[in-house]
Amino acid sequence: MPELPEVETVRRTLKNFIIGKEITEIRVHYDKIVSGNTDTFVTALTGQTILDIDRVGKYLVFILDQDAFISHLRMEGKYNIVDASKPLSKHEHLTFVLSDGTELRYQDTRKFGRLALVNKESYRQDLPLCKLGPEPWDADPKAIYARIHQSNLPIKTLLLDQTIMTGIGNIYANEICFTLKINPTTPGKRVSKKRVVELIAVSKEILAQAIVQGGTTIHSFDANGITGLFQMQLQVHLQKVCPVCNGAVIKKMVRGRGTYYCPTCQKKKG
DNA sequence: CATTCGACCTGCTTGC
DNA sequence: TGCAAGCAGGTCGAAT
Known part of the structure; x- marks a missing residue:
């Protein structure tokens, strides 16, 4: 869906709800939504606390204790913050279970969006972000x-x-x-x-x-x-x-x- | 290297 | 009404 302004709005809004919370569990419901190895992604990020959300172009960058991950919404990606008791909806492909009983869920009807583990210290210099021109x-x-x-x-x-x-x-x-x-x-x-x-x-x-x-x-x-x-x-x-x-x-x-x-x-x- | 073209997906709208 | 084609706020990789 989004171009830069929408991604920035998502970033700002999301920050109000997830900063400081720990990811206690990650459930991937559609494997291809994660670029690279899904197990590596899940294992690395489980247990880390969300410290900040950055943005580079149309990419969101979630900054955690040790690592970071990028998320590109492509055409129809969006994030939901819901109570853990809420049933998974049809197009929610990935769930971050948070320490306060809520869940951050990535929803994407067309499944074009991708999440990927990146190096917290060098993500701007690494692929794919290093390819981007200036804003x-x-x-x-x-x-x-x-x-x-x-x-x-x-x-x-x-x-x-x-x-x-x-x-x-x-x-x-x-x-x-x-x-x-x-x-x-x-x-x-x-x-x-x-x-x-x-x-x-x-x-x-x-x-x-x-x-x-x-x-x-x-x-x-x-x-x-x-x-x-x-x-x-x-x-x-x-x-x-x-x-x-x-x-x-x-x-x-x-x-x-x-x-x-x-x-x-x-x-x-x- | 620059450019083209199809692929990736689902669902809504349009037209026959 | 039914169904197929076309299109949707994006990017990537293979082919040219």
Whole structure:
């Protein structure tokens, strides 16, 4: 489900409920949800206390006494905090039994998400996180421009490339292009330095705004779990009418991803 | 190396 | 109504 703002909202919300608690037992109900060896994961983490939750791009990083593990929610992953007596639901694939009688459960309808044991001291330098580019607020415009400028791929596709910048997903890629009035199919090569600077600035603004909205909308969790789902005002994504010119919004597939844009407002090629 | 394309999964919507 | 195809807020690995 999530792009960076949703993951950040999940991180903040989850922290209120699990910091300082010990994982007394781990039950894996769907083996493939854990990357690498499941027994190793379970054995290593059982008995450790959750000290903090970090985030790198769209990854959550749970910091424990001795180890850490990363969790990527992919399309539909979410966390539930429930009383231990609550029956396991169909799509809950992993349960962390906590020391206070609650359980942290990972739920994922499509089973795309993954959890993996990582080295607490070096996870940012290790795979897979070391592959990620900077988040927009840490991005060096020169470096980003260098990457974008050498590619013929559509700018929208490049925004989704987590090795260039991390955190942007399909929805925000569409929104960012709309805000900048840039045609999402514009080849990276044709995007000017100035436009790249603007692209980074807009990415920052939109993600930051989304985090604020997530923070104000989601104070806790409910039966739907901690999803970070929030109702941000979308300008083009899933829209039919352009809010600026009232013209029809177009939907087309760009490199396999649903892409929405206004053909009138987003004519600019760079 | 950069890029493409299918794979990974389930469920909801759409169209015949 | 029934059923198949298409699509969903993401990433990876194999092939080109």
